[in-house]
Amino acid sequence: MESAIDTIAELGYGRASFAQIASRAGLSSTRLISYHFAEKDDLIREVLRTVMAKFTDYVRPRTERESSPRARLLTALEANVDFIGDHRRDVVTLHEIERNYRTTDGRLVMQQRAEEDLETLASWLRDGQRLGEFRDFDPEGMALFILALRNGVIHRYHVKPDLDLPALKRELIAMVDLATRFSSASNG
Numbered sequence: 001m002e003s004a005i006d007t008i009a010e011l012g013y014g015r016a017s018f019a020q021i022a023s024r025a026g027l028s029s030t031r032l033i034s035y036h037f038a039e040k041d042d043l044i045r046e047v048l049r050t051v052m053a054k055f056t057d058y059v060r061p062r063t064e065r066e067s068s069p070r071a072r073l074l075t076a077l078e079a080n081v082d083f084i085g086d087h088r089r090d091v092v093t094l095h096e097i098e099r100n101y102r103t104t105d106g107r108l109v110m111q112q113r114a115e116e117d118l119e120t121l122a123s124w125l126r127d128g129q130r131l132g133e134f135r136d137f138d139p140e141g142m143a144l145f146i147l148a149l150r151n152g153v154i155h156r157y158h159v160k161p162d163l164d165l166p167a168l169k170r171e172l173i174a175m176v177d178l179a180t181r182f183s184s185a186s187n188g
Contacts, residue, residue, distance in 0.1 A: 001046065001047060001050045003021050003022075003024040003025035004016065004021045004043060004046075004047050005047055005050070005051065005089060005090060005093045006024055006089060007020050007021045007024050008047065008092075008093040008096050008097070009088075009089040009090075009092040009093045009096070010089075012096055012100075013044075013096040013097060013099070013100040013101060014100065016096075017040075018030040018033045018034060018040070018043075021033060021043075041104075044097060044101055044109075045109075047093065047097065048094070048097050048101075048109065048110075051090045051093055051094050051097075052094070052113065054083075054087065054090055055083055055087075055090070055094070058079060058082075058083045058086075058087070059076060059079040059080060059083060062075050062076075062078075062079040063075050063076045063079065068128070068131070068133060069124045069125070069127040069128030069131060069133055069134070070128055070133040070134065070177075070180070070181070072124055073121070073124050073125070073128070073146075073176065073180070074173050074176070074177060076121075076124075077146075077150065077169070077172055077173050077176060078169060078173060080150055080153075081150075081153060081165055081168065081169040081172065082169070084153060084154060084157055084165065085165040088157070088161060091154055091157065091158070092158050094110075094154075095154055095155065095158045097109065097110070098110040114147070117147060118140070118143050118144060118147060119143075121143035121146060121147060122139040122140045122142075122143040123139075125137075125139035125142055125143055125180065126139045128180070133181070134180045134181060134182075135180065135181060135182045137179075137180070142179065142180065145179070146176055146179075149172055149175065149176070150172070153165075153168055153172065
């Protein structure tokens with residue numbers, strides 16, 4: 001898996017063949033790969049599962065420690081950007097798969113995960129509104145905007161690895177906080 005992740009991150013999805021992965025892994029033949037994975041699709045699905053598990057295992061414990069929806073939201077954004085910085089090759093691989101890999105029926109493979117992320121975020125926003133932590137807005141629309149901002153960081157980091165991620169993290173968190181919270185003028 002690690003050699004496949006490295007190969008996709010370095011060469012891109014299209015050029016990440018069994019031969020390239022075997023070479024990077026120090027294997028003399030692709031047979032060991034094809035023994036476990038009948039075709040590239042099987043390998044890519046496992047790479048995707050592996051990277052998404054790393055991402056989830058990094059972010060979820062941090063967000064689950066938070067009791068309020070606002071804290072959960074801001075912590076999730078912080079953890080997402082921290083993961084991006086700490087796991088560049090995984091994020092580049094994820095981005096390569098997201099942009100290029102389609103299921104046999106033509107759908108982008110990350111579409112289901114994006115819908116799950118959108119629903120999770122929208123539920124946090126609805127909870128925050130119900131508890132009076134967030135102002136009135138469309139939770140699904142706001143969730144879409146927030147994920148687009150986060151994804152923008154991922155996409156840019158893919159092509160510009162020297163981004164100032166700490167500064168981007170501060171601005172992303174401040175922007176989302178300002179967009180979702182009550183302003184002091186509206187509170188009285």
